[in-house]
Amino acid sequence: MDLKTVIEKRRSCRAYLDKEVPEEQIRECVNAARMAPSACNKQPWRFIAVRNANLRKRICREAILPGIKMNWLEQVPVLMVICLKKKLLTHILAPLLSGIPYEYIDIGIAGEHFVLAAEERGLGTCWIGWINAVKIRKILNLPLNETPVALISLGYPAAEPEPCSRLELDDILEIR
Ligand SMILES: Cc1cc2nc3c(=O)[nH]c(=O)nc-3n(C[C@H](O)[C@H](O)[C@H](O)COP(=O)(O)O)c2cc1C
Numbered sequence: 414m415d416l417k418t419v420i421e422k423r424r425s426c427r428a429y430l431d432k433e434v435p436e437e438q439i440r441e442c443v444n445a446a447r448m449a450p451s452a453c454n455k456q457p458w459r460f461i462a463v464r465n466a467n468l469r470k471r472i473c474r475e476a477i478l479p480g481i482k483m484n485w486l487e488q489v490p491v492l493m494v495i496c497l498k499k500k501l502l503t504h505i506l507a508p509l510l511s512g513i514p515y516e517y518i519d520i521g522i523a524g525e526h527f528v529l530a531a532e533e534r535g536l537g538t539c540w541i542g543w544i545n546a547v548k549i550r551k552i553l554n555l556p557l558n559e560t561p562v563a564l565i566s567l568g569y570p571a572a573e574p575e576p577c578s579r580l581e582l583d584d585i586l587e588i589r
Contacts, residue, residue, distance in 0.1 A: 419532050424574035426537025427485045432569045434464075434491050438534055439567070445530030449523035452515035453503045458523045459496040459559055462567075468552060472564070476548035483541070491567040494549060495524055496559040520562055527565060537570035 414422070439462045446460065463469055472494075473486045486492075497516055499505060504516040528538045541564040549561040 414533055416529075419529050423528060423532040423538075424576060425539040426566070426568075426570045426574045427483075427539055428571040428574075429485075429489050429537060429566070429568035430571045431488070432490065434536065434568055438531075438536065439491060439493075441534070442527045442530040442536070442567070446523040446527040449519070449526045451519035451522070452507075453500075455500045455503045455516075455519070456523075457498050457500060457504060457516045457519055459498060460527070461494040461496065461553060461555075463492040463494060463553070464490065471552045472549060476545045476552060477541075478543045478545055481543050483543070486541070486566065489566040489568050493527065493565040493567055494553065494561050495520055495563045495565065496555065497562045498559055517562070524563060524565060531567060535569070536567055537574065539566045540564075541566065 443460045443462075446458065447456075449456075449458075451457065463472065469489070469492050470487060472492055473483070477483055477486065497520055499516055504514075508514055524540065528540070531538045542562075544561065544564055546561045549555070549564075550557075550559070553561075555561070
């Protein structure tokens with residue numbers, strides 16, 4: 414698939430087959446994430462691929478915030494936890510001057526590299542930001558300097574995801 418097709422085909426997938434994702438596929442997707450650019454090349458990301466059924470169940474039941482129904486999540490064969498590891502100069506001091514949270518930009522780019530690499534391999538994904546980071550840290554026994562900032566579900570799609578609307582190009586692009 415060329416890049417245009419991968420980008421256009423990707424949709425958030427919320428229905429998965431009960432089929433294991435080979436470790437090699439996970440590694441290839443994280444390798445794509447690893448190539449992402451980052452502010453000062455600090456690469457402030459860590460990926461944890463949660464395949465263990467008990468851990469996945471605990472994350473789904475204890476670490477998703479209330480208000481949005483995500484029952485589908487328990488069927489997902491892999492929950493990727495993206496953690497942020499902040500560096501003092503780039504992620505704490507520099508944003509005091511610029512007002513720009515570089516670390517979240519970095520995480521977003523790396524995560525989307527992961528997502529597009531997954532799409533290219535016929536795998537479905539969905540970003541999940543409605544999470545309780547403290548609970549995830551506890552369940553996975555993460556160190557204090559690694560903060561979970563998003564989950565990405567990963568698995569083989571059970572159905573073609575629904576298309577989702579987008580703003581028109583001329584509504585978001587201004588050329589001066
Ligand atoms: C940072 C971020 C957080 C998101 N959090 C959730 C979430 O908690 N639950 C969910 O079902 N979808 C979540 N999504 C998926 C969005 O709802 C979805 O990307 C958007 O509606 C566009 O649809 P599409 O991905 O199918 O194009 C999230 C997406 C992003 C980028």
